[in-house]
Amino acid sequence: MKGDTIAAPATPPGRGAVSVIKISGAESFSLVHKISDVKHLEHRRAILCRIIHPETKDVVDQALVLPFKAPHSQTGEDLVEIHLHGNPFLVNMVLRLLFEHGARPAMPGEFTRRAFENGKIDLLQAESVAEIVAAGSEVWLRHSARALVGEGSEILKEIREKLLQAAVRLETYIEFPEEEEPAAITVSEIRSSILSLKSLVERAVQGYRLLSRYRSExxxxxxxxxxxxxxxxxxxxxxxxxxxxxxxxxxxxxxxxxxxxxxxxxxxxxxxxxxxxxxxxxxxxxxxxxxxxxxxxxxxxxxxxxxxxxxxxxxxxxxxxxxxxxxxxxxxxxxxxxxxxxxxxxxxxxxxxxxxxxxxxxxxxxxxxxxxxxLPSDVPDVDVAFVRERQCALAEKAAEALKKAAEHLNSGFADLAAAELREAMRLLEEITGEISTEEVLNTIFATFCIGK
Ligand SMILES: Nc1nc2c(ncn2[C@@H]2O[C@H](COP(=O)(O)OP(=O)(O)OP(=O)(O)O)[C@@H](O)[C@H]2O)c(=O)[nH]1
Ligand SMILES: [Mg+2]
Known part of the structure; x- marks a missing residue:
């Protein structure tokens, strides 16, 4: 359920200096109050506290609690990180306490999915989170990091805006040809801008194909x-x-x-x-x-x-x-x-x-x-950092639609060209997730691990 409060370990199982548990949802703060001696939780203010079993009153651990108030958190909901000592039994004990008092185990990728659904990141960025964690080389890490900070998303947005402008101009031209500048200029201008956007998208796909070899070990x-x-x-x-x-x-x-x-x-x-x-x-x-x-x-x-x-x-x-x-x-x-x-x-x-x-x-x-x-020394420089085959497949279709649009303009079919532009825009929106279906999202987030 969407509104549930979810909890999961955010660090891999095993022993170490710290293990982190993440809790997200409306009940996160009250849950932390229930299982600790924290009096007051303040946005972004780390507090050293004791985790205490609510029934037996046993001290479970000394921990650092880091609260984030909605909407200023990873998921856009109230979120708390509990930094425990790194022991797998300890992590399980604290998780059990959380589950007994109202949280439920997070599903794979559920934190990132909530971040996406609450508009904190787009789908391209969400997928890049998974890629950063899975990256088997520094090359792929750097590439995924570019996608994560939204470099690709911004350029895709710009491309979509330009396509929209082109489509609007074309549609005006179709309805009121006499109001536009000389038709030949309009059409050839629009055509060349479509072709340059097409090559931008194609370059991003090529960059992905060259770099994806470095994705895994x-x-x-x-x-x-x-x-x-x-x-x-x-x-x-x-x-x-x-x-x-x-x-x-x-x-x-x-x-x-x-x-x-x-x-x-x-x-x-x-x-x-x-x-x-x-x-x-x-x-x-x-x-x-x-x-x-x-x-x-x-x-x-x-x-x-x-x-x-x-x-x-x-x-x-x-x-x-x-x-x-x-x-x-x-x-x-x-x-x-x-x-x-x-x-x-x-x-x-x-x-x-x-x-x-x-x-x-x-x-x-x-x-x-x-x-x-x-470890190649010359990594191809791309404007849009695609990190998944899904994104490239959509981008290739978009480039194909743009090619058709340019061809239609060449043959004087402005209305068909406008329709192809709209199709290209729709495809690009699928990449960033403005348009998505439950099924697509389920498939994407199922590839994430729990706690992400
Ligand atoms: N002089 C010399 N002998 C070598 C060299 N490399 C391997 N040998 C010898 O060649 C023989 C075969 O070496 P292996 O490493 O077992 O060869 P392999 O290709 O793994 O052989 P298979 O597992 O049977 O396919 C051994 O007696 C090695 O000592 C080398 O560079 N110089
Ligand atoms: Mg051998």
Missing amino acids: GKVVLTGPPNAGKSSLLNALVGFERVVTSPEAGTTRDYVEVLLDAGGAMITAVDTPGLREPETPVEMRGIDLARRVLNESHLLVLVLDASKEPGEEEKRVLDETETRDRIIVLNKCDLPLRWDEKELENRKRYKLVRTSAITGEGVGLLRKAIEEFF
Whole structure:
């Protein structure tokens, strides 16, 4: 129910310096009075108090209470944050007290949903809250933060206003052609303004497509023929012996994931079984799984044995991974080179690196190449920061409507053009949530976690 007072932990479960519980709704202040010794709650004034069990009078914790009076709170309702010591039993005890005295558990994303429904933020901003929490890299964090502070929303609003003006001018022109300036000027002016708005929207979509690769933690998979030194390289990358290596081809049977901390991003590196004609059912299963992981990854490190004459197996993996973002590694470069490097240089790749997992040569370069892939130095500059596929799908439709509007103007159908402009406006309003349905909102907020 909309008017209920809701409560939920705002910090992840576990032990730490503090855990925060959030309460929002008309009863929040009176609930805090019930479970604490606080006499007076004042907007934005933090108070150190005792949480006291209302029936047994036991002291539960010493806590910091931070009240916000409606409408000047995150949700636009009365809201209180209780900062407890970070212990999961404590959080549960206090939540239980709140639930026993009138609050109910918040649903996923319910605080943000209330903020949206009470006009504190628009839908683009609400979705960016979820993206900030889920971001797997600094690049995505920065992008989502731009959306959160409303940069995208403001520009979308401006675009809508301009479209509205254009539509109004067109409609006046349709009804009273004689009152407008010379028709040719009006139409061509409107047309060029529509086209520039269209490219603004398209640029935002392109920016999203380029950047969304950095949304979640990066995944890099080491692949290649058996015995090329994939596992040895993974060990060299993490700096200790994490996986078994041996001169025998087919040593690695399962894939193994490790986390690499790349400064601005967490990257999962995955060692996989060598790709070849499997000799046993177990190996076949392992290779199947490896291919699945390979398909889910953002980047491949294709490891080749530099000391071995390239054969069919090598050619096959080079061809098979041609369409993927990949770093080609010539490993075992401490041994005599049996490869024609020219041939490799002609192959499509992100980088070509020579390494020796034994001496450590080139391992630093490989690590740097992986990090650079996940932490781009030149992030595309966009005016509107879209953070979700939903927003882009609507924006693409809006750009399509604008394209049609311009075409109609070209063919002299001003009324059809005006209708397309209205359609584009409606689509943009869906992005920011001026128009929304219960169903759409339910889907969006279900992806949030509880307490947000
Ligand atoms: N000289 C030399 N030997 C290496 C190098 N890297 C790996 N080796 C050796 O090559 C053999 C195979 O290494 P692994 O790391 O097990 O190779 P892999 O690609 O994981 O092999 P599979 O798991 O069987 O597909 C081992 O005996 C390693 O010691 C290197 O850079 N130089
Ligand atoms: Mg291996």
